Structure formats: structure tokens, C-alpha cells
Amino acid sequence: MLDKIVETIRKKNTRWDGLVQLKELTETSETDRFIYYCDDSFWLIRWAIIEKIGDLKLTNCLDKLFEKLSDPDSHVRKNTKKAILKCIKHDIQPIIQRVSSTNYHISIFCKTFLSKHIDSHFKEIQEAIFYQPWIIANQLLHIFFLEKKEKSEKLLMKATKIKNTQKHAIMMLAIINSEKGIAYFIMLYNQGSLKRHIINAIQVMDPTIIYPKLIEYLEYPSTRKNVQSMMIKCGKPCVPYIIQSIHKAPFTEELLYCLKKMTITVPVYTLLEKKVSNYPSLAKKINLNNLKPK
Numbered sequence: 387m388l389d390k391i392v393e394t395i396r397k398k399n400t401r402w403d404g405l406v407q408l409k410e411l412t413e414t415s416e417t418d419r420f421i422y423y424c425d426d427s428f429w430l431i432r433w434a435i436i437e438k439i440g441d442l443k444l445t446n447c448l449d450k451l452f453e454k455l456s457d458p459d460s461h462v463r464k465n466t467k468k469a470i471l472k473c474i475k476h477d478i479q480p481i482i483q484r485v486s487s488t489n490y491h492i493s494i495f496c497k498t499f500l501s502k503h504i505d506s507h508f509k510e511i512q513e514a515i516f517y518q519p520w521i522i523a524n525q526l527l528h529i530f531f532l533e534k535k536e537k538s539e540k541l542l543m544k545a546t547k548i549k550n551t552q553k554h555a556i557m558m559l560a561i562i563n564s565e566k567g568i569a570y571f572i573m574l575y576n577q578g579s580l581k582r583h584i585i586n587a588i589q590v591m592d593p594t595i596i597y598p599k600l601i602e603y604l605e606y607p608s609t610r611k612n613v614q615s616m617m618i619k620c621g622k623p624c625v626p627y628i629i630q631s632i633h634k635a636p637f638t639e640e641l642l643y644c645l646k647k648m649t650i651t652v653p654v655y656t657l658l659e660k661k662v663s664n665y666p667s668l669a670k671k672i673n674l675n676n677l678k679p680k
């Protein structure tokens with residue numbers, strides 16, 4: 387049946403009749419023939435067949451439809467997008483599965499769709515982040531972050547618990563200067579493979595947010611060792627904040643331990659001298675001569 391309709395469209399004098407016949411067609415058993423005619427040499431046949439695939443919602447033809455996003459004819463490409471949207475109206479998994487496609491046209495189409503419809507498909511996207519392979523999961527996480535950066539903190543913290551998305555989630559939390567995320571950084575620092583990445587993330591954050599918050603966690607024995615290691619690894623940027631808080635009784639010994647492991651510059655040493663002079667009790671604990679820059 388489909389073959390006869392296509393031949394009717396191919397002939398110039400019966401073309402309109404053929405297009406009407408195709409429009410009225412309800413038979414869906416000839417999937418292989420629909421796929422075959424998507425590659426017809428005549429653009430109008432490709433255009434009409436692809437439109438009909440969308441009308442009939444022939445999801446078995448989706449692989450071919452995505453392929454036709456690269457069709458040389460702009461009219462065919464436009465109809466292809468419409469047909470795909472009709473086929474995935476009730477199930478966006480085909481979009482999710484192809485978001486990391488190596489085909490530029492496919493990946494852009496999928497990313498654009500998900501960005502535009504992120505609110506209406508939030509549940510599906512979030513679930514996919516947690517169970518899809520790492521390439522797809524991180525692509526989805528990135529899309530969510532770009533579109534919902536101001537509301538992404540909760541999802542990002544969950545994503546730090548998933549091995550596939552840990553590293554990207556950590557860096558995204560750092561970019562938004564998430565104070566709640568700092569607790570996750572300290573906890574995850576026990577994982578050797580993440581240590582360097584977490585230090586890089588900390589260095590991305592606003593120093594006025596990250597370093598005072600890290601110092602607060604020195605109060606808890608369970609986090610003290612990790613925090614000290616993190617601050618020592620961060621080095622010079624956190625030294626002024628150490629000096630700023632070193633007079634506080636709960637932190638003096640812990641911060642002094644960090645300070646002894648760090649490089650002290652002349653300006654920083656001057657700050658330390660002033661701090662000791664303002665808090666004489668520190669003089670009993672801090673030997674300035676041992677910390678003097680060489």
C-alpha cells in the first residue's frame with residue numbers, strides 16, 4: 387500500500403492525490419518501508435513520509451528520524467523535529483538516551499529540548515541522572531545546572547553521593563558557593579580519588595565563604611583531621627583566615643598546626659605579629675621566631 391502511494395506522489399500529475407492518500411493512511415505495519423522512504427532521493431517524499439511517521443507515532447522509526455536531523459533539505463529537517471516530538475510526547479527516554487550522541491545535530495536537538503522542557507520533565511531528568519551511564523548522567527546534570535543554577539543545590543548534593551556524577555556535582559556546588567555543600571566536601575575528602583578535585587573546588591569558591599566555614603568544622607573531632615589537611619593543601623589563600631581566627635580558644639591549637647605546615651610570607655607574618663600583640667595569651671603558644679619568613 388505504501389509503495390503505491392509513494393509512486394503516486396512521485397508522478398507529477400498525480401502528486402496531490404498521493405499526498406492526500408498518505409495523509410489518510412492509518413496502516414502502521416509497514417515500518418520497514420517507512421524507514422526505507424525516509425532516504426528517498428526526492429525531498430518531498432522524505433518530507434511527507436517523515437511527517438506521516440510523526441502522525442502515526444511510529445516509535446520504531448525513531449533511530450531513522452534522529453538520523454534525518456542531518457538531512458540536506460531544510461524542509462525535511464524541520465518536519466523531522468516535529469515528527470520526533472510527536473513520537474516522544476509521552477516518553478522522553480529516546481531524548482535522554484541520545485543527549486550525549488556524537489552526532490552534533492542529534493545532541494544539540496536533545497539538549498535544546500531538555501533545556502526548554504526541564505520543568506515539565508524534571509522527575510524523569512532527575513531519575514536519569516542517578517541511573518544512567520556517567521556520560522549521559524553528567525550531560526543531564528550540566529543541563530540542569532545551567533538552567534536551574536539558583537535551585538540546583540539540593541540535587542547537586544544528592545549527585546555527590548553517586549560515583550558517576552560526584553566530581554561534576556562537587557565543582558558545581560563550588561561554583562554556586564554552596565555553604566551546605568562544604569560538609570559534603572569534608573566527608574568525601576576521605577575518598578583518595580576525590581582529594582585533589584575537592585581542593586580544586588575549594589579554590590574556586592569565594593574565600594570569605596569557604597575558609598571561615600572550614601575553620602568552624604575544626605570544632606568537631608570527626609571532621610578535624612580532614613579540615614586540617616584540606617586547609618594545608620589549599621595553602622596561602624587560607625592563611626589570612628587562619629590568623630584571623632587563631633585567637634579563638636576552640637581553634638588555636640588546630641590552626642597553629644596548620645600554620646606550621648604552610649608557607650609564611652612577610653605580609654602574612656606582619657599580620658600574625660599584630661595578632662599576637664593584640665592577644666598576649668597567644669605569645670605563650672606561638673613562637674614567632676619559628677614562623678618568621680626565611
